[in-house]
Amino acid sequence: GAGVSQSPRYKVAKRGQDVALRCDPISGHVSLFWYQQALGQGPEFLTYFQNEAQLDKSGLPSDRFFAERPEGSVSTLKIQRTQQEDSAVYLCASSLAAGTPYEQYFGPGTRLTVT
Amino acid sequence: GQQVMQIPQYQHVQEGEDFTTYCNSSTTLSNIQWYKQRPGGHPVFLIQLVKSGEVKKQKRLTFQFGEAKKNSSLHITATQTTDVGTYFCAGPGYPGAGSYQLTFGKGTKLSVIP
Numbered sequence: 001g002a003g004v005s006q007s008p009r010y011k012v013a014k015r016g017q018d019v020a021l022r023c024d025p026i027s028g029h030v031s032l033f034w035y036q037q038a039l040g041q042g043p044e045f046l047t048y049f050q051n052e053a054q055l056d057k058s059g060l061p062s063d064r065f066f067a068e069r070p071e072g073s074v075s076t077l078k079i080q081r082t083q084q085e086d087s088a089v090y091l092c093a094s095s096l097a098a099g100t101p102y103e104q105y106f107g108p109g110t111r112l113t114v115t
Numbered sequence: 116g117q118q119v120m121q122i123p124q125y126q127h128v129q130e131g132e133d134f135t136t137y138c139n140s141s142t143t144l145s146n147i148q149w150y151k152q153r154p155g156g157h158p159v160f161l162i163q164l165v166k167s168g169e170v171k172k173q174k175r176l177t178f179q180f181g182e183a184k185k186n187s188s189l190h191i192t193a194t195q196t197t198d199v200g201t202y203f204c205a206g207p208g209y210p211g212a213g214s215y216q217l218t219f220g221k222g223t224k225l226s227v228i229p
Binding site for chain 1: 158160163205221
């Protein structure tokens with residue numbers, strides 16, 4: 001079956017532009033996570049959705065970051081007024097059940113470069 | 116907050132040699148997961164350990180969870196070039212901590228010299 005997909009795979013934005021990153025989780029997966037991965041580092045948690053409810057957004061680095069999952073499936077991570085420090089790979093992951101102690105399936109990521 | 120530390124950061128081995136990466140947490144973990152990320156790829160789930168002292172094997176890979184549930188290790192026997200990649204451990208806090216975060220270590224990047 002289809003895995004987690006993300007689009008676009010690559011995004012170049014000028015500093016100050018807004019960007020929107022899309023994640024299509026595996027069908028039927030309740031949990032959806034967004035991570036930020038800087039070069040040479042491990043993924044860092046941004047936010048978590050259980051169906052359409054955003055239960056944890058403690059990892060979002062600033063109020064310029066906003067995520068939504070309005071119908072409990074597709075999710076969008078929006079970054080307003082991008083800054084150079086936002087350059088990273090943004091990974092989306094989904095898992096079948098609620099909470100963290102379950103296998104997470106990662107998408108290929110969106111590589112964001114802010115110039 | 117919880118921190119998960121991994122050592123070594125890099126490991127270069129000759130093909131056929133063994134490899135071990137270690138993961139240590141500042142807090143007790145309810146479970147620990149291991150992921151592998153190939154160069155240019157995304158993390159792929161390998162295994163989850165839940166019980167104190169648990170040992171699981173997957174072919175040449177052996178995973179251990181410490182008795183105190185604060186450390187874990189991944190051992191690869193007789194490495195092959197297909198083992199190249201970065202290995203991450205990741206752990207959540209105990210239930211009731213109010214967090215859904217999965218905290219990843221910085222990973223151990225394995226290079227295998229043919």
